[in-house]
């Protein structure tokens with residue numbers, strides 16, 4: 044279906060939605076380092092991980108060899124209720140910037156959860172149901188992942204217990220109500236329902252909580268309740284696998300119109316949307332077929348790649364989850380209250396960490412005031428109200444487009460617009476009132492956190 048006129052929105056036909064996920068690791072010569080059990084200091088095995096995660100997801104987590112993995116029929120059927128998502132040409136943004144660059148964005152906010160997270164939630168809930176489990180536990184920071192998992196569990200008739208970072212629980216009552224509407228039980232974290240929660244509350248009474256702490260509580264609840272497993276919305280390689288649908292769809296539809304991106308930009312929290320977006324493109328690079336410029340954008344308040352170190356770290360505050368070799372600020376690092384809640388994680392997915400280490404991926408960070416300004420510009424010219432997380436990618440793409448304006452190059456830029464900003468109106472209110480504060484951690488604060496990292500290397 045080669046078509047010379049390029050529409051505003053590039054849409055795949057429904058039957059063109061990819062039927063398999065793509066596993067970047069299969070094409071990596073240097074594989075990401077194995078995840079390690081904190082109890083043994085040894086690489087995690089299928090048996091180690093099965094009490095925590097669903098069987099099939101553990102297989103995916105440890106699978107470094109299969110390039111393509113079938114998307115189960117039930118997951119595919121659900122995908123069709125909100126996919127394919129559009130690739131949109133940002134004509135008005137190009138005009139506003141006066142750039143010769145061609146800007147495209149892949150919009151993942153077109154479902155009730157409001158973000159790309161439903162792509163992995165539906166897969167994880169499916170495997171839990173297929174295994175005959177009763178329910179899943181998880182954590183949520185800003186609320187997007189908890190909402191996505193609540194929707195997915197409702198679809199497959201599973202129980203869903205969400206530990207929500209207390210600060211968000213209080214600030215975002217409507218997020219909480221969406222989750223409860225889908226049947227999820229939502230508990231503010233830290234809570235008195237787990238031993239880890241109790242210990243943290245004893246040490247830090249009145250704390251607003253953190254993602255690392257909520258993860259520990261969710262894992263403890265999963266392993267101490269029959270028929271439950273734990274589910275994580277980012278960071279893990281299985282999540283990156285599920286999110287490859289974003290890049291596969293983008294590539295399929297751009298191929299159909301003979302469009303090749305020169306630069307691909309995404310925001311990076313735990314790294315899943317970015318890794319998913321770049322997946323089939325970076326596959327070409329790893330196989331020596333074509334090079335792309337790939338750019339990760341993170342908040343200056345939580346700069347895991349740009350200011351962290353590449354080493355083994357705990358993925359949670361309670362140190363019960365597997366340890367991951369990744370770019371990290373240290374699991375003790377508590378990022379300042381940036382409004383891009385989905386990007387406030389101390390580490391980064393191991394595949395992206397390795398690609399960054401190998402010079403295949405670039406990274407940069409921005410202040411939240413400039414991020415909100417970019418989000419506002421985008422909202423005004425393109426009409427879509429972006430999530431603050433997504434606005435990091437918008438600013439990254441705008442910076443590249445403005446660079447093209449200087450050099451006169453008509454590069455093609457693709458960026459990931461991961462979600463909508465409707466649940467972030469408190470943050471937008473602060474921005475509109477001129478009350479956004481930029482936080483940048485000191486070298487000393489990062490050093491102190493990194494000094495507390497476990498000293499292992501394999």
Ligand SMILES: *Cc1c(COP(=O)(O)O)cnc(C)c1O
Nearest residue numbers: 277312313314315316385432462
């Ligand atoms: C969670 C989230 C992110 C960041 O998560 P990644 O795993 O890094 O993709 C980005 N944007 C939105 C809207 C989110 O909800």
